[in-house]
Amino acid sequence: MRVSNQQQYDFFVQQMQAAQARYIAAQREVMTGKKFEYPSEDPAGSHTVNSAMALRARTEQLDRNLRGAKDYLGNSQNAFDELNDLVNKVNQIAVSGANSTYDQAARDAMAHQVSEIQDRIVYLANTVGSNGQYVFAGQMSSTKPFTSTPPNLTFNGDDNPINVEVRPNETMRVNLAGAGTFFTGLHSTLETLKNDLLSGNLSNVGDVDLKAVQSQLRDINAIRGDIGTRLQTVNALADQNQRRIDDLSLTISDVQDVDLSEAVTRMQSAQTAYTAALQVTALGQSLSLMDYMK
Amino acid sequence: MASPFGGINMMSYALRNFQAALQTSGHNVANVNTQGYSRQRVSFSVNEPLTMFTQGNLTSIGQGMHVSQISRIRDVFLDRNLATSNSNLNKFSTAAAGLHGIEEIYGEPGDLGITSAIGKFFDAWSGLGSNPSDQGARLQLRNAGQVLADRVRGAWQNMDRSLQDVDGQIQSTFTQIDDLAANIDRLNKAIRAASGQNANDLMDQRDTALRELSSLVNVNTETFADGTTAVYAAGFTVVDSAGTMPFPKTYDAATGTVSNGLVTSPVRGGKLAGLLIHSSELSNHMSRLDNLADTFRTQINTIHMTGQNSAGTTNVKFFNDVAVPPQTGAIDFDLDPQIVADIDNVMTGVSGNPGDGGLALSLAAVRDNPFASLGNKSFTTYLSEGVDTLASTIAYYGQAEDTETAVNQQIQNQVQAVSGVAIDDEMADLVKYQRSYQAAARTLNVMDQVLQDLIGMLNR
Numbered sequence: 001m002r003v004s005n006q007q008q009y010d011f012f013v014q015q016m017q018a019a020q021a022r023y024i025a026a027q028r029e030v031m032t033g034k035k036f037e038y039p040s041e042d043p044a045g046s047h048t049v050n051s052a053m054a055l056r057a058r059t060e061q062l063d064r065n066l067r068g069a070k071d072y073l074g075n076s077q078n079a080f081d082e083l084n085d086l087v088n089k090v091n092q093i094a095v096s097g098a099n100s101t102y103d104q105a106a107r108d109a110m111a112h113q114v115s116e117i118q119d120r121i122v123y124l125a126n127t128v129g130s131n132g133q134y135v136f137a138g139q140m141s142s143t144k145p146f147t148s149t150p151p152n153l154t155f156n157g158d159d160n161p162i163n164v165e166v167r168p169n170e171t172m173r174v175n176l177a178g179a180g181t182f183f184t185g186l187h188s189t190l191e192t193l194k195n196d197l198l199s200g201n202l203s204n205v206g207d208v209d210l211k212a213v214q215s216q217l218r219d220i221n222a223i224r225g226d227i228g229t230r231l232q233t234v235n236a237l238a239d240q241n242q243r244r245i246d247d248l249s250l251t252i253s254d255v256q257d258v259d260l261s262e263a264v265t266r267m268q269s270a271q272t273a274y275t276a277a278l279q280v281t282a283l284g285q286s287l288s289l290m291d292y293m294k
Numbered sequence: 295m296a297s298p299f300g301g302i303n304m305m306s307y308a309l310r311n312f313q314a315a316l317q318t319s320g321h322n323v324a325n326v327n328t329q330g331y332s333r334q335r336v337s338f339s340v341n342e343p344l345t346m347f348t349q350g351n352l353t354s355i356g357q358g359m360h361v362s363q364i365s366r367i368r369d370v371f372l373d374r375n376l377a378t379s380n381s382n383l384n385k386f387s388t389a390a391a392g393l394h395g396i397e398e399i400y401g402e403p404g405d406l407g408i409t410s411a412i413g414k415f416f417d418a419w420s421g422l423g424s425n426p427s428d429q430g431a432r433l434q435l436r437n438a439g440q441v442l443a444d445r446v447r448g449a450w451q452n453m454d455r456s457l458q459d460v461d462g463q464i465q466s467t468f469t470q471i472d473d474l475a476a477n478i479d480r481l482n483k484a485i486r487a488a489s490g491q492n493a494n495d496l497m498d499q500r501d502t503a504l505r506e507l508s509s510l511v512n513v514n515t516e517t518f519a520d521g522t523t524a525v526y527a528a529g530f531t532v533v534d535s536a537g538t539m540p541f542p543k544t545y546d547a548a549t550g551t552v553s554n555g556l557v558t559s560p561v562r563g564g565k566l567a568g569l570l571i572h573s574s575e576l577s578n579h580m581s582r583l584d585n586l587a588d589t590f591r592t593q594i595n596t597i598h599m600t601g602q603n604s605a606g607t608t609n610v611k612f613f614n615d616v617a618v619p620p621q622t623g624a625i626d627f628d629l630d631p632q633i634v635a636d637i638d639n640v641m642t643g644v645s646g647n648p649g650d651g652g653l654a655l656s657l658a659a660v661r662d663n664p665f666a667s668l669g670n671k672s673f674t675t676y677l678s679e680g681v682d683t684l685a686s687t688i689a690y691y692g693q694a695e696d697t698e699t700a701v702n703q704q705i706q707n708q709v710q711a712v713s714g715v716a717i718d719d720e721m722a723d724l725v726k727y728q729r730s731y732q733a734a735a736r737t738l739n740v741m742d743q744v745l746q747d748l749i750g751m752l753n754r
Contacts, residue, residue, distance in 0.1 A: 004333075004714025005326050007707055014703060038397050039681055040688030047682050050403040054413040054674060061417035065424035133427035133649060141427045141649030142604070162649055164424035169659050171424075175649075256403075289718040293725070 012281040019270070019277040026267035029258050036256070045255045052255075056248040062166060063241045066234050069164040072174035073231045075135045079124045080224045083186075086117050086124075087220055090190060091213050097197050098206025111197040118190050122148050125183040136179035138162070146183055151195075153187035155180035166237055172230065176223065186216050298745055300344075304358035305738040311338065311361050312731040318364055319723045322715045330502030332366040332713035334494055366494040369712045373501060376705045377508035377515075381563025383698040384509045388568025390691035392460065393575055397688060399452045402681050408449060408586075409681075411442040412673050416661035423654030426642040435654075436629070436637050439612065442590075443628045450583045450624035457576045464545060464569050467510055471541045471566075474507045475525065475532040482522040482533065489521055497521075511541075512563030528552055528566070529559035547573035571691075575684070582680045584623035589667045591615045591627070593660055601641025601653045610639045 029035065039046035093110050096102065102110075125146040127135045137145035137157035145157035157180055163171035176182070193209040297303075315336040325331040339362035343354035401407045418435040425431050481500040485493045500523065507513050507527065514526040518535060525533040530552070532541050542554035550570045551558045561567045591613045598612040611630040615621050632639045643650025661672065668676040 002711045002716065002719075004710045004716045006714040007710030010703075010706065010710065038394065038688075039400075039402055039685035040394065040397055040692065043682055043685035043689055046403050046685060047678060050407070050409050050678055050681075051674075053403060053405075054409060057410065057413045058417055058420075061420050064421055068421075068425040068428070129427075131425065131428045137649065139426075139643065139645060139647035139649035141647070158647065160645065160647065160650065162426075163651060163655060165420045165655055165658060169662065171655060289721045293721060 008284065012277075012284060016274075016277045016281060019274040023267070023270040023274045026263065026270040029263045030260070030267050033258055033260065034256055035258050042255075048255050049252050052248045052251045056245055056252070058168065059241050059244050059248070062168070063238060063245070065164050066166060066238045066241070069166060069172060069174045069234050070231070070238075071130050072135055072162060072164075073227055073234060075127050075129050076176055077224070077227045077231060079127045079135070080220060080227060083121065083124055084217070084220050084224060086120055087186070087213065087217050090114060090117055090193065091210070091217060093197075094193060094205055094210040094213050097193075098202055098210065100202060104200055107197045107200060111194045114190055114194040114197065118187060118194070119148070121183070121186060121190070122146055122153065125153075125179070136176055136183065138175060138179070145180070148187075151191050153184045155184055166234065172233070174230070176227075182219065182223075189213060189216055298748070300357075301741040302738060302745070304341075305734050305741060307360065308358055308734040309731060309738070311336075311359065312727050312734060314361055314364075315727045316724065316731070319720045319727065323717060323720050326715045326717060330498050330505065331715065332368045332494070332498055332501075333715045334364050334366050336364050337362045364494065366498065367713055368501075369709070372705060372709050372712065373505075376702070376709060377505060377513055378563070379698060379702045379705055380505060380509040381512045381567075383695065383702050384565045385563045385567040385571075386691050386695040386698055388565045389571040390568075390688060390695050392456075392568060392572030393684060393688045393691065395456055395572075396453065396575060396579055397681075397684055399449050399456070400681055400684075401449075402678075408442070408445045409674055409677055411438070411445045412661075412677065414438045415442045416658050419654050419658035422640070422642055423651035423656075423658055426651035426654060427648055429637070432637050432640050432642075435640055436633060439629055439633070443587075443613065446583055446587050446590075446624050447627045450580055450587075450627075453576050453580045453583070454625075457573060457580070460569055460573045460576065464566065464573065465543075467566050467569065468541055468543050471507065471510055471527055471532065472538070474503050474510070475527075475538045475541070477503045478507070478523070478525055478533050479538045482535070485521045493521065508564065510564045511561060511566045528561045530554065530557070545570060547571075547577065550574065575687070579680060579684070580624070582676070584625075585667060586673065586677060587613075587624040587627040588622060589665050589673070591621075592667075593663075593665065594657065595630075597653065597657055597660065598641050600644055602644055602646040603638050603641055604646055604648045605638065606646055607639060610641060612640070 028037075036042040036045060039050075093113060097107055097110050125136055126144055129135050133141035134143065134145050134157065137143055139160040139162065140157040141162070143156050145155060147154050147156060159178060159180060161173040161177070162175040164174050166172045189209075189212045193205065193213065196204040196209055315338075318334050318336050322333045338359045340359050341357035343356050345352060345354045347353075402409055404410065415435075415438045418431070418438040422428070422431040422435045478500055481496055481503065485496050485500065488496065504513065504515060504523070504525065507525065511527045516524045516526075518524070520535070522535050523533070524531065524535065527541055530542060531539055533539075542552045544555070545552045545561075546558075547570045549558075549560070550567065551560050552566075553559070561570055595611045595613055595615055599609050601610065602608045603610075610632050612633055614626070614628050614630045621627075630639075642654040643652050645652075661674070664670045664672055664675075671679065
């Protein structure tokens with residue numbers, strides 16, 4: 001084959017440029033740590049990365065939602081744990097109050113104790129969550145739900161649900177259903193007990209009142225169980241989400257990230273090739289028939 | 295009988311012809327770096343011999359040689375291949391680079407893209423719906439809405455700027471085509487005027503101009519007996535033996551055609567074809583963004599307007615949408631002024647209760663809904679469909695460019711192998727012609743001495 005000077009020159013330039021382009025591409029991989037920068041470099045991979053990133057962001061949001069759910073449920077749980085202690089104490093008071101060995105002065109003291117417990121219950125019924133929202137107010141979350149106007153407790157909230165998106169397009173109710181009825185009912189049970197203690201109606205204290213208090217205790221335990229179950233679900237979902245997020249991160253990394261040691265090796269070999277191209281060019285250009293002519 | 299001066303004459307011609315050959319080698323060496331130059335070669339032919347009777351026999355005596363022609367070494371077949379390859383290569387590389395620009399505007403994949411903004415927008419609704427009393431979630435939602443609107447609008451504006459830029463490039467390509475056609479016409483006329491003469495260098499220049507033209511637009515040529523060439527660009531005659539005709543200046547990017555009002559013809563190659571592809575893709579993606587923005591406006595606003603905040607305000611739009619001036623498409627996609635003015639105008643429920651997050655949760659669920667205006671796809675799917683298709687198209691043009699580059703280099707190598715100047719060759723030729731010249735001079739000298747001897751004999 002005939003080789004002209006321009007052809008030789010073009011060939012050297014092409015080879016040098018190609019070697020340089022490969023070298024720079026290898027450098028870019030090492031420096032960015034990414035196999036591709038633009039979708040066109042790997043359309044399928046980029047699609048995977050994009051949908052995995054969207055799903056990861058969504059899961060992270062669900063995870064944040066779960067934190068909100070935990071706030072509601074955790075505050076409810078604390079309130080009901082304390083409520084349980086308080087109503088247990090009321091139960092003891094009712095048992096003792098029905099005992100005829102106590103005199104009226106002792107029963108008056110007991111009635112006073114019940115009254116204090118009532119105040120405490122109103123305080124718990126007005127429990128506030130981390131955003132300043134009233135946990136037992138339904139959707140009227142910025143209104144103080146319970147106001148005490150002796151002898152009654154008034155409910156100012158509603159019974160609408162606070163729903164949290166815990167799974168994609170799936171919600172969970174995190175506030176207590178029927179909170180208004182429950183707290184006003186409990187308050188009035190205690191009100192009756194208090195009045196019977198004050199009036200010395202021992203038969204009512206030992207029978208109807210005690211039964212009513214014990215029924216309230218059972219309700220409280222049922223509610224505690226329900227809240228506990230939902231908290232467990234929320235915790236399980238949070239764990240699941242975390243695993244999901246980790247999996248998705250791994251997928252993204254698998255598709256997008258370079259194996260650094262491999263990339264560095266590739267860069268070194270590209271560098272060697274580039275150096276070789278430069279040297280060959282320098283050598284090839286130095287040969288000429290003119291050197292041998294006089 | 296030959297004249298005594300015949301030999302001297304013959305050798306003086308030989309000297310002149312070898313000098314012409316040396317001159318041609320020198321011309322080749324001088325043009326070793328000239329783009330489009332084809333090396334030239336001197337062809338020698340034997341002169342008609344002198345025939346005479348000598349001692350009863352018919353004898354021919356050689357009369358030396360003459361330069362029959364100085365030709366350029368050129369393969370017309372390779373030229374045609376190179377023109378086609380140039381057209382393809384420039385179409386592919388212009389399209390690939392242009393579409394890559396659109397891809398850069400999208401900024402996918404990653405946190406800076408529209409996909410991520412859409413995801414965060416709906417995530418924020420989910421967060422707010424799940425925790426309606428959280429002012430932080432409310433702020434985050436408005437921020438996510440603003441980012442979404444900004445990105446869609448920003449991408450549209452960037453594409454609009456690119457579209458104007460591409461139009462400018464198309465217009466300047468039209469001008470370049472006309473300029474090159476004028477140049478070819480000028481060379482055509484010069485070649486015709488020099489017919490029969492040595493027009494090698496003019497033909498090289500015309501070939502270079504044709505090659506440049508073929509990188510702008512797909513070109514056909516036809517060469518006539520008088521040495522002129524007619525040029526057809528994208529099916530339109532731009533140069534013929536009579537002169538030039540202007541290339542049409544009306545184009546339709548969507549169909550990839552140019553039209554002179556009577557005839558519409560597709561542009562199949564060259565930078566112009568690549569620019570038309572770029573322009574049409576830009577329009578396509580801008581209308582996709584318009585669709586996206588309009589669907590967001592309609593779908594989000596319809597639900598949002600049913601909401602009521604704790605102050606009792608209702609009928610609030612989330613994205614701006616007023617009748618006068620009509621707001622359509624991505625160009626003015628933004629939040630509604632009421633939302634910008636007060637974050638409490640972000641609706642979370644229909645009851646007006648501060649803890650009602652039902653509406654926000656239904657807005658979060660819009661994420662996965664398919665919409666007829668988006669070809670029965672969800673927002674994210676519609677967007678990623680556009681980006682994915684674009685990516686595949688770029689990958690296709692990128693690969694086509696790589697392949698065509700290899701083909702082009704191969705043809706150029708062949709062209710250079712045939713037509714390129716090799717200094718070593720020329721040096722060898724120089725030595726050859728130098729020695730020939732020396733030999734001819736020596737012969738002349740001998741003949742002169744013979745003649746001198748003859749004259750000296752006569753003097754005695």
